[in-house]
Amino acid sequence: MKQFPAFLDLSGRRIVIAGGGAAALQKARLFAAAGAELFVVGRPLVPALAEELADRAVLIERTAVANDFAAATLAVVAEDDEARAEALAAAAREQGALVNVVDRPELCDFLTPSIIDRGEVVVAVSTGGAAPVLGRRLRAQIETLLPARLGELAAFARSFRRAVAGKVPPPLRRRFWERFFDGPLAAQVLAGDARGAREAMLAEINRADAEAAGEGVVHIVGAGPGDPELLTLRALRLLQEADVILYDRLVGEEILALARRDAARVYVGKAKSNHALPQEEIEALLVRYAREGKRVVRLKGGDPFVFGRGGEELDALRAAGVRAFVTPGITAATGCAAAVGMPLTHRDHAQAVTFVTGHAKGEGDPDLDWSALARLGHTLVVYMGVGKARRIAENLIGAGRAPATPVAVVENGARPDQRALKGTLAELGALIEEGGVKGPAILVVGEVAALAEACTLDALARELAERAAA
Template identity: 45%
Template sequence: MDALPIFLKLRNTPALVVGGGSVAERKIDLLIRAGARVTVVAPEIGSKVKALLDQQKLQWIEDRFEPTHLSQALIAIAATDNEDVNRAVSDAARQQNLPVNVVDQPDLCTFTVPSIVDRSPVIIAIGTGGASPVLARMLKARLETLIPAAYGRLAGIAREFRDQVKAALGSVDSRRGFWETVFQGQVAELVFAGKENQARAELRAMIQATEDAKFEKGEVYLVGAGPGDPDLLTFRALRLMQRADVVLYDRLVAPAIVDLVRRDADRIFVGKEKSKHVVPQPEINELLLSLAQEGKRVLRLKGGDPFIFGRGGEEIEDLVRHNIPFQVIPGITAAAGCASYAGIPLTHRDHAQSCLFVTGHLKDGSVDLNWDALCQPGQTVVVYMGLTGLESICREMIRHGLENTTPAALIQQGTTLNQRVIAATLGSLPEAVAAAKVRAPTLLIVGSVVTLHDKLAWFDPDGGPPENLALNEPGRGTNDGL
């Protein structure tokens, strides 16, 4: 983050704008709307600035800029088409330790003016640090269509009742729960329907009927974080990630996804790696229960889908026994996400009519699977967590009937910028993976659908041709750039 976004209270604050043309008009308008006392320095001014002058909304110094013009100002904006003048304003303001903005010249600024979505008292500011004002305006336009004006009225009503709610509810957590109920419930719907007096009456009734315990019952959100790309999260997952008081997350959840959790939520790492558990599974189950019993909204964030090799069922069994409310939010499982990003369809009319998911976790040093079921024709086999046991898996599948030339691929950290696809055969894949120095998490795909990777791969973390570490074998393509 190159700059700290802040909101300045400028009411009755003297502000100087150098320039009186069309560029200055927009800055002057923003300052006036914020309540600043605006003085314009310019040899001449445009018609819109003149109209504001006639309305006594600003003062005009009909002169060229001099550093002495800054003597009474607490903030300065240079908005001329003369680079020398703009630089002079910037230099003079910096010498006097005044915050200064120079339009379209970020190097001369100590602050930038964002694009604004105004739903007062809700204000949303979008900035690019001067890198691309056009992009900021495009994002503003998109947000304008997504955020109804009624949100401003809703926030205004909330402000009216803030002190009453604080008096009625003793704890921060109970007040947070109360307001989330308000903003997601009947009060908000009444405001959106234009029935603001009814909304106020409903809110008064809620306050009168409220007891702390009503809003202190905890809940657990078991949320699938998907395979790694934050764009693959569901809307519901994002909403609950922003509601949680505490989050328990493991190693398979990408840092970029953890960063989307509400910033003031407590974060507890319960990572797992092979047989190494930072927090053993029974303790995770107990932690979910105890935190919910404290009245907290607990987010259990799991890579992929919580009900596919995620032990999600185990984690909610105790919640059911203790009557703790919970939600299970599915995520895109690694098989679907990684295969799609690698250009490997798991089923295909000409290749596979079924797909089998299995886990390749080692148990007592070996992989114990129903090998006969895995080696049937016309199917795709997807092995989760199979990196450590890869050599054993490939050997057993060959021993139970598959040809050693059967196509197979290992996908490293699929859907992320670290994605790599190592496409080979059952016979050659272990050697290829060892040479590539692959890092977990990985996903193994076995079946003739793997041959489609060369043709259908579309996702490239590096911006060039999709990365493919395929071996140069008869009937298989290669990527000469690797």
């Protein structure tokens, strides 16, 4: 975060704008709307300034001087002459004001963002001065998403805050307000029926006074392959509502950053031969937090029901009598395949796809029917197979799959550090070893692997040779 966003109460605060042109008028409109004590000093003053702001600002038609900024909270310099703008900015700072110089972000102490104003609700968008046009476009997009009566809804809620605080116990208040904003009462206000909503709100507050401490719930949520933009809308909403988040190794900081700031985060990730917590303890934690009345998100990379032990956790929660729900995610296979332009099925190459795991308890090989897998002849996707890649290739070839069958290895798919290698089944072990693949990665065996946008073994060898020579 390059700049800290803040909302200032400017009521009665002195704001001085140096300049009298169109840029000065644009800034003056913003500060006048915020209730500031506004002074505009410049020569000449465009006629629109006098027409719009005669009753809302002190207009002084002369060249601005240093003393004009005395007692100012904020100063805006809207002068075309660069040297003069710099001098006025320095003078304003000497008087103790924070300064904004129009179109000179390097001289600014604060920036004025693109603003979406809904009365009680104000949304500000800033690009730090890097791309003002982008900021305005984002503002336009956000405008279309926000209901016209959103400010009225916020004002309605504010009018009941004291009543809710007096009747609803502290542990239940957040949930009360979430039910309000997600439910029919908020919809009634947004539809313009504030009077009817007010009567229903009083009944809701009295009913909440008699409620018990809320029953907890667990949501088992798929976080997708790692790109935050591949989260489902439901997953995002649940993250922002959760009291506690138990997350895996494959869930990155970018996704966790979308969660509520005050949510407790508990790392329960697993790596090969290094389990942060045994599975039984994870399940016990989920049950415990739910019984404490918390909303719990069990966040898993990919999809929780595809080699994610989501089924085991759901069974444990049901056995304990805990309410539990599952939100699917984009699984690693589909996410990684899409990231490298590789279809998993294709009418010319593969009529089906099979997902298997290359992981087994201990150090043994996975208990798979290699003959059946080799005989199918369509796309085979292996999860958690990096450590056993050479052995997997040997088993498939030994069972009859052609050594020249195309393969692809996608590491950290759909993430900034994504890498993809491709070759033949006979080369699979070499791809992993020479490519330095550590995982997480998926292995794709089948004709579709030839379509992946990936580095070949020959190209990898040349790259390694060039590095060694350098």
